[in-house]
Amino acid sequence: CNVVVLISGSGSNLQALIDDLRAGDTPARIQAVISNRADAYGLERARAAGIPAEVLDHKAFDGREAFDAALIERIDGYRPDLVVLAGFMRILTPTFVRHYQGRLLNIHPSLLPRYKGLHTHQRALEAGDAEHGCSVHFVTEELDGGPLVVQAVIPVQADDTPESLAKRVHVQEHRIYPLAVRWFAARRLQLGERGAMLDGQPL
Numbered sequence: 001c002n003v004v005v006l007i008s009g010s011g012s013n014l015q016a017l018i019d020d021l022r023a024g025d026t027p028a029r030i031q032a033v034i035s036n037r038a039d040a041y042g043l044e045r046a047r048a049a050g051i052p053a054e055v056l057d058h059k060a061f062d063g064r065e066a067f068d069a070a071l072i073e074r075i076d077g078y079r080p081d082l083v084v085l086a087g088f089m090r091i092l093t094p095t096f097v098r099h100y101q102g103r104l105l106n107i108h109p110s111l112l113p114r115y116k117g118l119h120t121h122q123r124a125l126e127a128g129d130a131e132h133g134c135s136v137h138f139v140t141e142e143l144d145g146g147p148l149v150v151q152a153v154i155p156v157q158a159d160d161t162p163e164s165l166a167k168r169v170h171v172q173e174h175r176i177y178p179l180a181v182r183w184f185a186a187r188r189l190q191l192g193e194r195g196a197m198l199d200g201q202p203l
């Protein structure tokens with residue numbers, strides 16, 4: 001399974017994937033890491049792991065369509081079976097999402113469908129939620145709205161801040177994202193007509 005990972009920042013989820021693939025016998029290989037920001041620390045993580053690390057700066061393009069077209073070309077050069085969004089902070093065009101339908105995964109720091117978009121930890125706290133967490137989902141045209149693959153739940157504590165929550169959610173992200181990639185690489189995970197399927201059963 002050829003994997004291309006898209007990042008914009010720290011890349012701790014990328015690191016979790018690198019470590020998991022290195023440690024196990026998953027039939028998957030990260031062919032490249034592409035960032036829209038030259039200063040993304042995840043690029044260094046990729047290089048340290050011997051993975052080609054590239055920058056495609058969205059600011060060099062005239063609009064989303066042009067950027068996404070260039071991004072598709074760059075990604076497809078690696079013949080990916082799976083494209084993994086790991087903190088890629090760009091809204092993708094319908095053209096892009098359709099091009100990778102069924103082979104595009106994202107991780108989001110909330111228990112979707114709650115708190116799509118930004119500032120999820122803050123919003124969970126403000127709502128007084130007893131539980132919070134993260135979700136891996138197939139990407140569709142609806143932002144953070146695609147079929148769920150796996151979630152991890154953590155209890156919210158009385159003294160939690162957005163930062164403390166983020167920290168504990170990240171630990172769970174690093175657990176469930178590699179799990180989803182393993183499933184996909186083993187051909188156990190698919191996007192069916194009515195949602196995500198694991199071993200032929202709806203999730």
Ligand code: GRF
Nearest residue numbers: 010011012013087107108109
């Ligand atoms: C994570 O919180 C992820 O859920 C969100 O962006 C963040 C990326 O973190 N989509 P990192 O760059 O993997 O450390």
